[in-house]
Amino acid sequence: MRYIDPHIHMVSRVTDDYQRMAQAGCVAVTEPAFWAGFDRSSPQGFYDYYVQLTEVEPKRAAQFGIKHHCWICINPKEAEDVGFAREVIALIPQFLEKPGVLGVGEIGLNKNSKNELEILEAQIDLAAKHNQLVLVHTPHLEDKLKGTMLIMDAIANDGRIAPDRVLIDHVEEHTVGHVLSRGYWAGMTLYPETKMTPQRAADVIECYGQERLWINSAGDWGCSDPLAVPKCQQEMKLRGHTPETIERISYDNPLTFLSQSGRFSIE
Amino acid sequence: MADPPDHSCPLPSDGVINRYFMEHRAKLLDIAAFLDRLDRSEAPESTEADFRVEAMRRAIQLLVDEKGERAKRILELFSDPTTDPIPAAPMKGATGAYKEPTP
Numbered sequence: 001m002r003y004i005d006p007h008i009h010m011v012s013r014v015t016d017d018y019q020r021m022a023q024a025g026c027v028a029v030t031e032p033a034f035w036a037g038f039d040r041s042s043p044q045g046f047y048d049y050y051v052q053l054t055e056v057e058p059k060r061a062a063q064f065g066i067k068h069h070c071w072i073c074i075n076p077k078e079a080e081d082v083g084f085a086r087e088v089i090a091l092i093p094q095f096l097e098k099p100g101v102l103g104v105g106e107i108g109l110n111k112n113s114k115n116e117l118e119i120l121e122a123q124i125d126l127a128a129k130h131n132q133l134v135l136v137h138t139p140h141l142e143d144k145l146k147g148t149m150l151i152m153d154a155i156a157n158d159g160r161i162a163p164d165r166v167l168i169d170h171v172e173e174h175t176v177g178h179v180l181s182r183g184y185w186a187g188m189t190l191y192p193e194t195k196m197t198p199q200r201a202a203d204v205i206e207c208y209g210q211e212r213l214w215i216n217s218a219g220d221w222g223c224s225d226p227l228a229v230p231k232c233q234q235e236m237k238l239r240g241h242t243p244e245t246i247e248r249i250s251y252d253n254p255l256t257f258l259s260q261s262g263r264f265s266i267e
Numbered sequence: 268m269a270d271p272p273d274h275s276c277p278l279p280s281d282g283v284i285n286r287y288f289m290e291h292r293a294k295l296l297d298i299a300a301f302l303d304r305l306d307r308s309e310a311p312e313s314t315e316a317d318f319r320v321e322a323m324r325r326a327i328q329l330l331v332d333e334k335g336e337r338a339k340r341i342l343e344l345f346s347d348p349t350t351d352p353i354p355a356a357p358m359k360g361a362t363g364a365y366k367e368p369t370p
């Protein structure tokens with residue numbers, strides 16, 4: 001069954017993963033800019049990463065018929081040094097012009113600190129000025145609920161970006177209702193250990209419906225599974241969900257949200 | 268437009284049990300063995316006070332209170348209940364449970 005993985009960090013995956021994903025039905029991926037597992041030592045390090053996202057990965061994906069798109073930003077884990085982060089933000093506008101760039105992301109919070117919030121606000125401003133879609137990273141574990149609320153308040157306080165142009169990712173049972181009720185899109189990340197399992201994601205779909213909801217693998221350099229989306233499709237199928245429902249969550253919904261960028265294509 | 272969710276699982280309850288019981292039986296035993304391991308480890312008085320284990324013991328109570336939305340309420344129990352940004356990020360990671368600041 002075809003699918004889109006709208007959040008996966010392919011720079012950290014081997015080429016064989018693209019092959020396996022294509023075999024499992026993947027037709028397109030979108031890759032948000034994130035932390036590399038270590039702090040980059042200069043803004044130039046980010047520049048090179050953005051080149052990798054916009055030029056190298058689309059070619060690697062195309063070998064297997066997968067369309068690659070990306071999001072550009074400085075991630076919240078490297079936002080504590082505000083001066084450094086502002087230097088990186090100054091590099092971003094030139095990349096927002098490139099084909100295949102869908103918006104600003106994944107911005108958000110990590111430990112819910114004042115400096116992280118300042119850089120989040122700066123990037124909300126950047127997205128608003130350039131009329132970009134936004135992909136949001138929410139903190140993990142005990143920091144998630146508070147961080148999700150702070151992020152939604154920051155976007156609402158800015159007021160220029162409509163909630164339906166923002167996807168709030170890594171929702172779990174305690175945040176999904178808050179996100180959907182305020183009009184945002186919600187992403188569920190399927191992770192082997194610390195986040196949602198395919199079973200829990202299927203539970204959330206049953207409890208909260210199919211509107212403005214998608215699933216992704218967020219596969220990266222850590223313990224993660226680039227085939228998490230087809231595994232969730234399988235879970236839903238075994239539970240008796242219809243092919244239409246499964247396709248809606250794993251293909252139609254990402255297509256609808258991402259197409260708002262005017263740059264998303266699966267052709 | 269899709270129909271609003273009716274909150275029901277498409278599987279009948281015996282299907283849910285047949286499909287998931289063994290998996291969750293094993294996970295329950297993992298928790299039991301973890302608590303037994305803690306009992307057998309050195310310095311039990313300090314682990315007794317560990318904020319993560321203390322949160323887990325409270326979370327386990329929610330499993331049997333028959334009030335529903337257990338996953339959501341357990342996640343809320345582990346969450347930082349404060350609402351203001353913290354002055355500075357002390358680390359990049361998270362511990363899995365909220366720790367009250369020491370006065």
Ligand SMILES: [Zn+2]
Pocket residue numbers: 007009032034106137218
């Ligand atoms: Zn990510």
